[in-house]
Amino acid sequence: MRGPFGRGWPLSAAAGSDVVVVAGGLGLAPLRPLIRAILRRRDDYGEVAVLVGSRTPADLLHRRELAGWQERADLQALVTIGACATAGGIQALRNFADVRGFLAAVYATPEYVSTLSTSTPISAHVRVDFELQGCPIDGRQLLEVISAFLAGRRPAISSSSVCTECKRRGTVCVMVAHGTPCLGPVTHAGCGAICPAYHRGCYGCFGPMESPNAPALTRQLKVLGMDDDDVDRVFQTFNAAAPAFRAASGGSEGGGNEGGGRSDHDD
Ligand code: SF4
Ligand code: SF4
Structure with missing residues (x-):
């Protein structure tokens, strides 16, 4: 309709x-x-x-x-x-910091903005x-x-990683072939491995796959030249608060409102 x-x-x-x-x-x-x-x-x-x-x-x-x-x-x-x-x-990036800091940085009059302290x-x-x-x-x-x-049936949504989609479409692995950092090994399948098909690394927009081995990927990302801050940043995007990505980025060690607390504004 x-x-x-x-x-x-x-x-x-x-x-x-x-x-x-x-x-x-x-x-x-x-x-x-x-x-x-x-x-x-x-x-x-x-x-x-x-x-x-x-x-x-x-x-x-x-x-x-x-x-x-x-x-x-x-x-x-x-x-x-x-x-x-x-x-x-x-917006869950606020979970690792003080949301008032973001408000002050973005808005001229943050006192007029009412928002949740966590997402x-x-x-x-x-x-x-x-x-x-x-x-x-x-x-x-x-x-x-x-x-x-x-x-009345269970959705047939694969719980595997973007890597499996690369293999299915015959895309050359950008991490192996070109040393391009890629979150595909820990990212949930669903997009059809669009980014590697355009010679870019996956940046995890589908969030963690089932049972991701983020520590192993983190070691490989560092072999490719990333330092700790780079690894934090690459995991702290659209799915920053998903438990597997949060653990990989050290997000739980961040600022004031870690992991799901509720503010006075929360309903
Ligand atoms: S390009 Fe990325 S998603 Fe594709 S096989 Fe390599 S690591 Fe996996
Ligand atoms: S960033 Fe998103 S669209 Fe690109 S390969 Fe990864 S999951 Fe797919």
């Missing part, structure tokens, strides 16, 4: 089908009547899933109603999508049924996840 801008919702056309409603930020407001209409005639539809996101927990709209929906047995699964939802995103994955706060990694995610993987949940 598309909308909402004046198109209406073809609810009768969806009768008998599964329905997925995706809303971000203010987008939930125009979708709320649609969700209510579906729930009033719940038996007319198959599986119904509502995915809602917002910039911060405090920005979530209609929280009381959302809580009611979450308690319903006939509304489905929470799937988190992307590095911000699964690992806190690049944490959604799974740190509520039960999550599946995490789809990537910054950005891969559209084919998203389709697979949605299809799998609608079909």
Whole structure:
């Protein structure tokens, strides 16, 4: 379905089908009547899933109603999508420092900015049924996840590394052939090894693979000329707070708000 801008919702056309409603930020407001209409005639539809996101927990709209929906047995699964939802995103760099330092460096009047002191994955706060990694995610993987949940099966998302994708597409390894540092050995597959295909090292935008051997890769990165600061920086990007990358970068030894604490602003 598309909308909402004046198109209406073809609810009768969806009768008998599964329905997925995706809303971000203010987008939930125009979708709320649609969700209510579906729930009033719940038996007319198959599986119904509502995915809602917002910039911060405090920005979530209609929280009381959302809580009611979450308690319903006939509304489905929470799937988190992307590095911000699964690992806190690049803004999780604040976890290793004092966020007030960043505010003072970026904004002329930081006293007007209200923000969280840490950035944490959604799974740190509520039960999550599946995490789809990537910054950005891969559209084919998203389709697979949605299809799998609608079909009641586990998504067929590989837990292997970007290296396996290099091998599958026949890309020459940039680390072996050219000595280019690459996070592919510890990074979750999904992009199709785009960067090595363009003779660049992977910088880990899909986050850690299952069971990454980051210490072994760190040793190799140092053989290739990186020092400790370089290694910290290369792991402290989009998925800086993902446990495997955080450990590899020494992030847990950093500044004031390590690892998931909550500030006065947190909801
Ligand atoms: S280029 Fe990177 S991702 Fe590809 S095989 Fe080499 S180390 Fe692995
Ligand atoms: S940084 Fe790594 S995971 Fe991201 S697109 Fe490039 S190769 Fe893929």
